[in-house]
Each structure stands twice: as C-alpha cells, then as structure tokens.
Amino acid sequence: MTSREQLLASTFVSLADTLVADFDIVDFLHTLATRSVELLDADAAGIMLADQRGALRLMASSAEEARLLELYELQNNQGPCLDCFRSGRPVARDDLPAMRTSWPAFTDQLQGFGFHSAQALPMRLRAETVGALNLFRLKPGRLTDADLSIGQAMADVATVGLIQERAIATGEQLATQLQTALNSRVQLEQAKGVLAQRAGLHMDEAFQVMRAYARGHNRRLSDVAAQIIDGTLDDDHVRKGSRTRPGVPPRT
Structure with a gap:
C-alpha cells in the first residue's frame, strides 16, 4: 500500500469516527479540509455548513486565504460553494473567463489571492445537502475525474458521519450543537488572531499550534481558545506544549 493509499484509508476512518463522547465538529471538519489538500490536486480548501435556518456558515478552512475567500462568497452571495x-x-468552470461570467466579483477576489481555479463538491446524503466543500487551485482548470471521485467520496463519508452524529440528538439539541459549533468557530478565530499577534506567528501557524496543543493534551479546541483569549494559558506554554506529550498519542 502506497503512502497516499494509507493516508486515504486513515482519512476515511477519521471521517467515519463521529460516535465518540468528545466529538469536536470543528476539528472534524478541519480534518476534511486539510486532508482534501493533501490527497487532491488542490492548494487550499474550505467548508461551509448550513445552520438551523438553512443559511450557510463558514466552518473550516485549510489556510487563511481559503477562509477569506469563503467569507467573501457569503458576504457577496456569489461563488461556486x-x-x-x-x-x-x-460546481466547476473550465477556465477563468467562464468563472468570471458566473462569478465576476468572486473571480477577481480569487485571483487576488493567487488562485486560478475554484470548484465545489456537495456534502450530501441522498436528497439532503448539509453543506459544501470548496477546493482552490493555484493553476487553472478542473480537478481530474479521479480526484473528483476521491473528493466527493470524502465529502460523502463526512456527511454520513455528521448526519449519524446528529441523529442521536433531538431537534433542539441539534440546533444547540450547531450554534455552539458556530460560536466555537468565532472564538477560535479570535484566539488565532490573539496568539498570532502575541507570538509573532502567521494565522495558519497559530491555528496549527493551538490544534496540536489541544490534541497533545486531549483537550477541546474551544477550551484552549477560551484560555488563550482570557490569558490564562501562556503563549509559550501553548507553543512548547503543541508537541505531543510522551505517552499521549495524537488523535486521528
């Protein structure tokens, strides 16, 4: 088995493993975003999910540029996602002129970040679509059919996992969980900015440090973020502790 095949198998296991007591939806979706970049011919990825009112919300991204592009889509109501x-x-277009015809403002913004292609895959199960996975590329053109099949398979498995996890909760609990996840995402962005500024890190690096610290210490991202914001978790301690502690394997 090649290293790519091993990573793909590991990814499917991770995306299917949602029935755990400490299931973290933000970390789960970040795994989907980062693995999409690692496994597909894509340079960045972002994920939007529908909230309880059916409105799309940004939930995860593999890079800061992807996060900003996703937010731009939402703010301007325009884009493949x-x-x-x-x-x-x-949803995909063959080239930049075709993209500009469909999404003129979005395509200008896309090129401003150095990307030349964007396409989206639905996160769906049968007739229910819960969100979309956006894939950005530095070079023009669509993904190959093989990459599209793998990307859609990952999105489908992630959707089954999300719906399965949601099914164990009542409608009210589900709405609360989604709102909590959205609130956690906002808190994570705040903490990322605080840590980046105080520690002199790039925004993406700050998130990776937080995530590694949370995983290495078996803690939730939202709890780590809250302590970074209120100052009860020292920045140097987070950076030094982002390496997995001896005897504590990282969660996959």
Missing part, C-alpha cells in the same frame, strides 16, 4: 449547496451538485 453557494451554487453547489443550492443545487446539491458539483
């Missing part, structure tokens, strides 16, 4: 969620089908 939105079209994908509304139609429940994969």
